[in-house]
Structures are given as C-alpha cells and as structure tokens.
Amino acid sequence: MKKLLVVGLGPGSPERMTIEAAHALESADILCGYTGYIDLIRDRYPGKELLSTPMKGELERCRLALEQADKGRTVAMVCSGDAGVYGPVLELAPQFPQVEVEVIAGVSAAMSGGALLGAPLGHDFAIISLSDLLTPWELIERRLRTAAQGDFAICLYNPASRKRADYLARACDILLDTLPPERLCAVTRNIGREGEQGRLMTLRELREFSADMFTTVFIGNSQTRKVAGRMVTPRGYRKS
Amino acid sequence: MKKLLVVGLGPGSPERMTIEAAHALESADILCGYTGYIDLIRDRYPGKELLSTPMKGELERCRLALEQADKGRTVAMVCSGDAGVYGPVLELAPQFPQVEVEVIAGVSAAMSGGALLGAPLGHDFAIISLSDLLTPWELIERRLRTAAQGDFAICLYNPASRKRADYLARACDILLDTLPPERLCAVTRNIGREGEQGRLMTLRELREFSADMFTTVFIGNSQTRKVAGRMVTPRGYRKS
Numbered sequence: 414m415k416k417l418l419v420v421g422l423g424p425g426s427p428e429r430m431t432i433e434a435a436h437a438l439e440s441a442d443i444l445c446g447y448t449g450y451i452d453l454i455r456d457r458y459p460g461k462e463l464l465s466t467p468m469k470g471e472l473e474r475c476r477l478a479l480e481q482a483d484k485g486r487t488v489a490m491v492c493s494g495d496a497g498v499y500g501p502v503l504e505l506a507p508q509f510p511q512v513e514v515e516v517i518a519g520v521s522a523a524m525s526g527g528a529l530l531g532a533p534l535g536h537d538f539a540i541i542s543l544s545d546l547l548t549p550w551e552l553i554e555r556r557l558r559t560a561a562q563g564d565f566a567i568c569l570y571n572p573a574s575r576k577r578a579d580y581l582a583r584a585c586d587i588l589l590d591t592l593p594p595e596r597l598c599a600v601t602r603n604i605g606r607e608g609e610q611g612r613l614m615t616l617r618e619l620r621e622f623s624a625d626m627f628t629t630v631f632i633g634n635s636q637t638r639k640v641a642g643r644m645v646t647p648r649g650y651r652k653s
Numbered sequence: 654m655k656k657l658l659v660v661g662l663g664p665g666s667p668e669r670m671t672i673e674a675a676h677a678l679e680s681a682d683i684l685c686g687y688t689g690y691i692d693l694i695r696d697r698y699p700g701k702e703l704l705s706t707p708m709k710g711e712l713e714r715c716r717l718a719l720e721q722a723d724k725g726r727t728v729a730m731v732c733s734g735d736a737g738v739y740g741p742v743l744e745l746a747p748q749f750p751q752v753e754v755e756v757i758a759g760v761s762a763a764m765s766g767g768a769l770l771g772a773p774l775g776h777d778f779a780i781i782s783l784s785d786l787l788t789p790w791e792l793i794e795r796r797l798r799t800a801a802q803g804d805f806a807i808c809l810y811n812p813a814s815r816k817r818a819d820y821l822a823r824a825c826d827i828l829l830d831t832l833p834p835e836r837l838c839a840v841t842r843n844i845g846r847e848g849e850q851g852r853l854m855t856l857r858e859l860r861e862f863s864a865d866m867f868t869t870v871f872i873g874n875s876q877t878r879k880v881a882g883r884m885v886t887p888r889g890y891r892k893s
Contacts, residue, residue: 432670519760548890640744647744
C-alpha cells in the first residue's frame, strides 16, 4: 500500500514527539514539510531524503508529498501538533486514490504551552487564530466576542506578525468590552525549544505586550487564578 | 529536589505517549492515578509501586501523591492528555512547598480523535464538556450557544453518562437553534484503544445518537466538509 504519513511533531524538542510519531519518521523514505519544521529534525535523520518548501508553498508541498507517495515511497509530512496543517493534504488526497493517508496527532501548542504555565485550559476553552490571511477579520472579532461571552478560557494563536503588529492589542480591546482588565492572562514563547518561557500578566498588560510569531497567548476564564506563580483554571465553578 | 511529575498519557495506547512522558514514568518510584489510567499502564511497569483511587477520589489522590513526593519518592501522577486533571494537584501543591511539580503535556482526546476522523478541528475550535457535576448547566448551554454563534468547530467531552443519558440530545437541540440540521458532525469511540472507531453523521443524526462515556463528539463549522470519507475543516474561508 502506498502511504503518506502526516506527522504532528508537537512543540519542538524531540522528546515531546509521541513514540508513534518517532516510529513514523524512522519508517519514512522522505521527510517533507515547511522548512522551519524540517530544520528541527534534519540532524536526527541524516539518511533521509528531505523535501522542504517555505511557509507559503503549502499546497505545492502537499502535492509534492502525495506525488512521491504515489511513486511508492513512504513519505512523512511533518507539521506542528495542531491539526490545521492536516486539512490541505486531506483535501488533495482524493486526486491520489492509491495513496493511503494516515494522520498521527501530536501535542498542540495550546497543551504544551498550557503545561508550562500550569493548567490555564483546565476547563472548557476556545482556540482562536488572529491571522486574517484566510479568515475575515470580522469573523475573528465575532469569535473573540462570543468566546468572552461564553466565559471560555481562550488560547490565541498567531497573535502577531510583521504585517500585523497591532492585532493582539486590537483583540484585547474587543475582549475588554466583556472581560475585566484584571483578568489573568499569560504568554508563552518558544515552547519546547531553547529559550522556552512563560509569563503571567493581566489583560490590561497583555494589551501592551509585544508579541511575535513565536508567542502563544492564554486568557483565563472568570475562575482562573494564580496559584504559587502558576495559571490555573479549575475544572468547575465554585458554588456560591 | 522532591518531585511530582504530572504526566499526560494521551489517548491510551503506549505508543501515543510522548517520549518525555515515557521517560517520566520510567524515572518514577510510584505511579499514581485514577484506577482506569493505572490499569492502562500497570503491565508495562511491573516493578513500580502503584497508587490508584477511583474516579471520585481525585482530591484524595492528589494529596496522597504530594505526600509521597514530600517523603522524597519520585511520583508520576498519570492522567489523559487533557489539561483538566492538572488543576487540582496544582491547587494543592502550595501546601507542600518542598515538592516541585512538573506538568508533561500529552495528546488530547480532541487532537487524537480529530486525527482519526481527518481534520475536524483544522480551524478555530471550542472544547465544551457536557458534565454538569461542577459546572451549572445554564453555563454549558451558554457556551454551546456562543460557540455556535462564533462559527467555531466544536468538540464535546463527556457527552453522556448513566445519569445524563439525554445530555447530548439537549446539547444538539441548543445547537440546532443556530446551526442547520445538515451540519457535518462525527463521533469517535475508544480513541487509541482496542475497538477504536469514528463515524460521520449530520447534526440531526447526532441528536438521536446514543453516546457513552467513551464517546468524543465533533461538530463542524460552516466550512467543514466530507472529503473521501473524512471530516475536514479547512483552515480558512473561501472567498465568495
């Protein structure tokens, strides 16, 4: 059977991969992925053929991976632990009916960043990307509002980039329509990589924070509190 | 340093643990956890001392684990890949200032179930537990409504138990106030264990589905579609 393995690497360092993901990479003839991910693993697999394309070349990368698999070579397509990257390859896959695609889940940035901070996502939560490359900003705004109205803990992906320097501040302004400025928040940076760090702050402080593309943002719900320096969202609600 | 490791096992089978989690379990003197999780791993660690308590004994279990760690033994407290279980131990930890608590994230049920189905959570999503043991039902209802209004893909945890047989139907009725009955949904069962299965259906069909405590439920957003038998939520929105 011709095979394409879509492998979630998790946050970065090798030991944060699942054992299943490590086996998949070992079994592959070709490792394929965005240059940034391939760079994370290239030294660990010196014998493998590598196929990498930059960030924007995603559809091309998926097609290349499927074409190689269709030639009978086992291809592992690597990505983060988050599921967003699986979609394009699954959408192209029906054009290659001989290739079986298997998705191997990894630890998401929300979960690994959360573990670093404590348990900020210990109860119901929403994940929202602030990137408006493929999603209208109005919808991102609606999601921020509805998540705040639902008292969800919130994790923000892609809080900033060079072209979107003020997006996090704009998102905070929307949240501040519903949430108090003292709401406990946090940021993590370089999760699972060198220089890993987490920092707790209020929503007011978050509004002034300079995020970059390596930042993941956490916003607590009404029950979230600081416990011995950690951010903890209890599983339930205190009976009043 | 006295140490308590809180270890997310992931969905169940050993190879879906991270390498870091496997190392943590090997390094521990005592494995502690809910009986259901300890049963998953006891055969793999024949030499370890085991400390398990049933579902409801969570606070007692956390205290026992911290007490053992405080005596100088390395304790690994095992749980699923979801962060909800970390909270109670982090809240008790300040009573044991000598014990360093380290959280090791695992693959969540949302991510592993999603990988089985395709990429249902490929864009912004919300996770909502239907258990009203610690959360008022009115708030669960509000979260269902706001998540639907925000066009989030949704993953439902704890969709049913013996005492809450009709909760999934009640949740679907709330979602149906906002979402069309044809909305693509899916259920997974026994993720990462024997008898693992996934099934796609409409929201109307989901309303009639008999879930149990091993079921995880997925509800697509407005862009989610079936692609060669898989459930795929694209990362963005098609320009119309």
